[in-house]
Amino acid sequence: MKTRNPGTYPITTTAVRLIYGCLAVIMVWATTLTAGDKPTVRVASLSPCITEIICLLQQDNSLVGRSSACDYPASVTKVPVVGNMGIPFMERLAAQKPDYLLTSGFKDIGEKKTLESLGIKVVVVPAKTIKDYLQAVKTVGEILNCREAAAAEIERFSRQLNEFEQLVAQDGAQKRRVFLEIWAKPLMTCGGKSFLNEMIEYAGGINIAAGEGREYFSCSEEWVITQNPEIIIAPGMGAGESAKIASRRGWESIDAVTRNQIFTGLDQNLIFRLGPRTLEGIAILRECIAGKPLEKAE
Numbered sequence: 001m002k003t004r005n006p007g008t009y010p011i012t013t014t015a016v017r018l019i020y021g022c023l024a025v026i027m028v029w030a031t032t033l034t035a036g037d038k039p040t041v042r043v044a045s046l047s048p049c050i051t052e053i054i055c056l057l058q059q060d061n062s063l064v065g066r067s068s069a070c071d072y073p074a075s076v077t078k079v080p081v082v083g084n085m086g087i088p089f090m091e092r093l094a095a096q097k098p099d100y101l102l103t104s105g106f107k108d109i110g111e112k113k114t115l116e117s118l119g120i121k122v123v124v125v126p127a128k129t130i131k132d133y134l135q136a137v138k139t140v141g142e143i144l145n146c147r148e149a150a151a152a153e154i155e156r157f158s159r160q161l162n163e164f165e166q167l168v169a170q171d172g173a174q175k176r177r178v179f180l181e182i183w184a185k186p187l188m189t190c191g192g193k194s195f196l197n198e199m200i201e202y203a204g205g206i207n208i209a210a211g212e213g214r215e216y217f218s219c220s221e222e223w224v225i226t227q228n229p230e231i232i233i234a235p236g237m238g239a240g241e242s243a244k245i246a247s248r249r250g251w252e253s254i255d256a257v258t259r260n261q262i263f264t265g266l267d268q269n270l271i272f273r274l275g276p277r278t279l280e281g282i283a284i285l286r287e288c289i290a291g292k293p294l295e296k297a298e
Contacts, residue, residue, distance in 0.1 A: 041144055044093060046083050046103035049127040051076055052275040053140045057149045065096045072269065072277075087111075094118055100143055104128075127274050128215065130198050134158070153276070160279050164202040164286070171204055176289055178205040179229035179256070181245075182272070183236060186218045195274050203285035205231060225250050232256040232263070233288050235272065239265025263288040 044065030045051040051070040054063050060075065065082035082093040086107045093101065093115070101120050104127040106112055112122050125139050126132045134154050141150025168175075178200050182188040190196035191212035200207045208227040209219070232245060232254070242262035251257050266288075270281040 041100065042096070042098045043100045043102055043143065044082050044096060044098040045070060046086055046088060046101065047125070047127060048072065048085075048273055049104060049133065049275040050102045050125055050136060050140065052273075052277070053137055053153075054144070056153060056276045057137075057141060057144065057146050059140075059144045059146055062144055064098050065093055065101075088115065090114065093120070102140070102143070128193070129195050130161070130274070130278070133195070133274055133278065157276070157279065161202060164282055167286070168202070168204040175204060175206045176230040176291075177208050177227070177255075178231045178233060178285075178289060179208050179224055179227065181232065181234035181236065182216060184234070187221060187224070188216060188218050190216050195278070196271070199271070199278065199282050199285055200289075202282045203289050205285070205289040221248055221250065225254060228253075228255055230255045230259070231261050231289055231291075233266070233285065234262070234264050235266040235268045237264035241265070261291060 040059070040062045042064045043054065043062050045054060045063065046067040048067070048070045051063065051066055052072055054060065055073050055076065063076065063079050066076055066079045067083050067085050067087075068081050069085050070076055070079075080092065080096060081089075082096055083089045086103055086105045088101065088103075088111055090111075098120055101115055101122045102125055103122070104125055106124070112124075115122050123139065123143065125136045127136060134157065137150050137153050137157075141147045180190055180196060180200060182190060182196075189209050190207065191214040192207070192210045193213060194215040197207045197210055208224075208229050209217075234242075234245060237245065242260075242264050245251065245262050245264070246257045256262055266284055267281075270277050270284060
């Protein structure tokens with residue numbers, strides 16, 4: 001009669017299956033933990049527009065570097081500066097070890113290849129038109145894997161643009177001619193290819209420089225006189241400085257001056273900076289174009 005070794009037991013097929021099943025569960029559990037522990041995608045931004053989008057989509061923890069111009073929301077000022085607008089500081093940027101660098105453009109396109117040689121994925125996200133903004137939101141959503149939040153922002157922004165269009169249609173009145181002053185010396189304004197031109201249209205005005213097939217350009221004071229705008233909006237001028245504009249030689253004959261329709265002291269970032277807050281900028285322009293006595297301190 002054979003005796004069984006007390007230290008050994010036969011392993012049945014069922015037991016084998018049970019062991020493999022447990023191992024499979026353990027492996028899946030371990031994989032899940034590992035995936036959950038992975039750091040988020042690390043990104044650096046050299047564009048205020050892109051930085052605002054990242055924060056709007058609640059992906060602040062992914063932002064490891066910013067440009068010196070990126071200052072909104074206030075929390076981003078704690079993020080290391082790794083460049084200026086479109087100008088990366090190579091050593092600082094490399095030290096932050098971003099997976100991606102997002103920018104609306106480069107001053108020196110050769111720097112793009114240098115960054116890519118360091119293993120940094122460079123994505124140029126244009127920010128020249130309102131359509132560009134919507135595409136930028138989609139792009140950032142894909143890179144940071146927050147597509148639902150991006151889709152919600154695109155829907156919100158598009159819906160409010162439609163509401164502005166409906167308001168303009170309801171106004172029924174003839175649109176008023178607008179001169180938007182970007183800079184005083186030299187005198188600069190926006191042409192038909194700028195997002196500022198689009199903002200003026202959504203606000204119910206007509207940009208006197210819409211026929212210029214460029215984004216921004218210098219113009220003469222005489223040219224403004226010949227265009228005879230009904231509204232002058234100069235966000236860069238401080239509150240109470242509309243008199244300085246009115247006192248320019250020959251401008252006393254301009255409709256905007258004779259009717260006291262000069263608006264200064266506005267929030268420049270809401271108007272001059274394309275991004276999630278552009279809708280607020282359009283609302284401000286609409287108030288000005290409607291002729292309200294609006295003059296706000298920055």
